[in-house]
Amino acid sequence: MNRVTGKNATVRARVFHAPGEPLADEELRLTEVRDDLVRVRLCASGVCGSDLHVVAGDWTFEGPLVLGHEGAGIVEEVGPAVTDVRPGDHVVLSWFAPCRRCGRCARGEAWLCENTKALENTLPDGTTSFYTLDGAPVPAFLGLGTFAEGTVVPQSAAVPINKDVPFPVAALIGCAVTTGVGAVVNTAGVRLGESAVVIGCGGVGQAVVLGAELAGADPIIAVDLSDERLVLARELGVTHALRGDDPDLVDHVRAITGGGADHAFEAIGGAATIEMLPDLIRRGGQAVIVGMPAEGVRVALDPFDLADGGKRILGCNYGNSVPSVDFPRLARLYASGRLPLDRLVGRKVTPDDVDGALEDLRRAAGLRTIIEYGNREEGA
Ligand SMILES: NC(=O)c1ccc[n+]([C@@H]2O[C@H](COP(=O)([O-])OP(=O)(O)OC[C@H]3O[C@@H](n4cnc5c(N)ncnc54)[C@H](O)[C@@H]3O)[C@@H](O)[C@H]2O)c1
Ligand SMILES: [Zn+2]
Ligand SMILES: [Zn+2]
Structure with a gap:
C-alpha cells in the first residue's frame, strides 16, 4: 500500500535546500485534507527548465522547498468544501492555482490571478502542503511539489481529465504543453x-x-x-x-x-x-x-x-491558459489523435534519479524526462 493513503500520510520528497546542492531525499508529512483541499497521489512528474532555474540559483528561492510543478496523479481524499473532484479522479496539477474570484479570474484570465499564493509556494491560506516529521513547514514549488509521492493542493489546482490519458502525457499538460x-x-x-x-x-x-x-x-x-x-x-x-x-x-x-x-x-x-x-x-x-x-x-x-x-x-505566462478549460481540451485533442503529445515523452526514471533528469536538462538531451511513481510498500 502506498503511504500517501491514510491520515497523517507521509511521502518521500526531493527537497531543494540551496543552489548547487543536490536535492535531498526526505520523508515529509502531508497537511491534513480540510476545506477545499485535495490530496493527490502523484503518478508522473516532468522535470522542467523552471525547476532547473531554482536548482541553478537563477531565481532566489530559500530552502527547504519541495521541487517539481509538472505533475499528474490520482485524487485520494477531498476536503468538505470540494465540489470539482472526487477520490479516484485522474487530475493534472496547475502551478498557478487561481482564486476564481478576483477581477482577472472573472475575466477568464486565470494566468493573471491577483490572489494566487502559488508564487509564494503555499496553499491559499498561507500554510504549506508539507511538514517535516518534527512539524516544521516545508513549502512546495508553485504550491505543488510534484517531486514527491503525493501532495495537497487547492481544488482549483487539481483539474480532472479523461482517464485514458497516460500519466506521463497528463504530467506534460501541467506545464510544457499548456505553455x-x-x-x-x-x-x-x-x-x-x-x-x-x-x-x-x-x-x-x-x-x-x-x-x-x-x-x-x-x-x-x-x-x-x-x-x-x-x-x-x-x-x-x-x-x-x-x-x-x-x-x-x-x-x-x-x-x-x-x-x-x-x-x-x-x-x-x-x-x-x-x-x-x-x-x-x-x-x-x-x-x-x-x-x-x-x-x-x-x-x-x-x-x-x-x-x-x-x-x-x-x-x-502559462500559455495564457485557464487550466480548468485548457487541460481537458488538450487532453481531448490528444485522445482524438490531433495533438500527438506522447511524442513529447522522453526517458522515464524513478524518483531516485531526479538528479539524472535535471542533468538531461543541463545537457539539452532528448525529450522531456519523466519521473514515474510506483506504489511503495509500507516500511520499505
Ligand atoms: N512562460 C511560461 O509560463 C513558462 C512555462 C514553463 C517553462 N518556462 C521557461 O521556458 C524555458 C524553457 O524550458 P524547457 O523546459 O523547455 O527547458 P529546456 O532546457 O529543456 O530547453 C531549452 C532549450 O534551449 C536550447 N538553447 C539554449 N541556448 C540556446 C541558444 N542560444 N540558441 C538556441 N537554443 C538554445 C537548449 O539547447 C535547450 O534545448 C525555461 O526558461 C523555463 O523556465 C516558461
Ligand atoms: Zn514548467
Ligand atoms: Zn484570481
Whole structure:
C-alpha cells in the first residue's frame, strides 16, 4: 500500500535546500485534507527548465522547498468544501492555482490571478502542503511539489481529465504543453499557413512546435544549439532546423520565410536570443517570449525598428491558459489523435534519479524526462 493513503500520510520528497546542492531525499508529512483541499497521489512528474532555474540559483528561492510543478496523479481524499473532484479522479496539477474570484479570474484570465499564493509556494491560506516529521513547514514549488509521492493542493489546482490519458502525457499538460501550445493558439493566435520560428527546442519549445503544426503553421523553423534536439524537432515535423550559433541564422530565417517570420517564439529565457527576435520577424510580425530569464537579465531592443516596423513583442505566462478549460481540451485533442503529445515523452526514471533528469536538462538531451511513481510498500 502506498503511504500517501491514510491520515497523517507521509511521502518521500526531493527537497531543494540551496543552489548547487543536490536535492535531498526526505520523508515529509502531508497537511491534513480540510476545506477545499485535495490530496493527490502523484503518478508522473516532468522535470522542467523552471525547476532547473531554482536548482541553478537563477531565481532566489530559500530552502527547504519541495521541487517539481509538472505533475499528474490520482485524487485520494477531498476536503468538505470540494465540489470539482472526487477520490479516484485522474487530475493534472496547475502551478498557478487561481482564486476564481478576483477581477482577472472573472475575466477568464486565470494566468493573471491577483490572489494566487502559488508564487509564494503555499496553499491559499498561507500554510504549506508539507511538514517535516518534527512539524516544521516545508513549502512546495508553485504550491505543488510534484517531486514527491503525493501532495495537497487547492481544488482549483487539481483539474480532472479523461482517464485514458497516460500519466506521463497528463504530467506534460501541467506545464510544457499548456505553455507551448497556449503560446501558439492563445498568445500569438497563429493562423493557417503563417510562418513560425521556434528558438529553443526543449520540452516547452517542442510543445510550441506541436502547437504550430496543429494551427497549420508553415514553414516551421526550429532553432537550437543541441544537434540532438534539432534531430528531435525534425522528427516532430518542423520544415527546417537551424543551429542557434550559425552567424547567418537571421539571413537563413529571412530567406526561408520570404523576409521574416510571421511569428517567433523564444523558449529559452536568454538575453541574446530575445534580442534576436525583432530581426527574425517580418514588418508587422510578432514575437512571443515564453522562456523565463534568470533574475536581473536585461535586454537591449531597437524601439525605432519596433515602431517603424509595427512589430509586436508579447510575454506569455502559462500559455495564457485557464487550466480548468485548457487541460481537458488538450487532453481531448490528444485522445482524438490531433495533438500527438506522447511524442513529447522522453526517458522515464524513478524518483531516485531526479538528479539524472535535471542533468538531461543541463545537457539539452532528448525529450522531456519523466519521473514515474510506483506504489511503495509500507516500511520499505
Ligand atoms: N512562460 C511560461 O509560463 C513558462 C512555462 C514553463 C517553462 N518556462 C521557461 O521556458 C524555458 C524553457 O524550458 P524547457 O523546459 O523547455 O527547458 P529546456 O532546457 O529543456 O530547453 C531549452 C532549450 O534551449 C536550447 N538553447 C539554449 N541556448 C540556446 C541558444 N542560444 N540558441 C538556441 N537554443 C538554445 C537548449 O539547447 C535547450 O534545448 C525555461 O526558461 C523555463 O523556465 C516558461
Ligand atoms: Zn514548467
Ligand atoms: Zn484570481
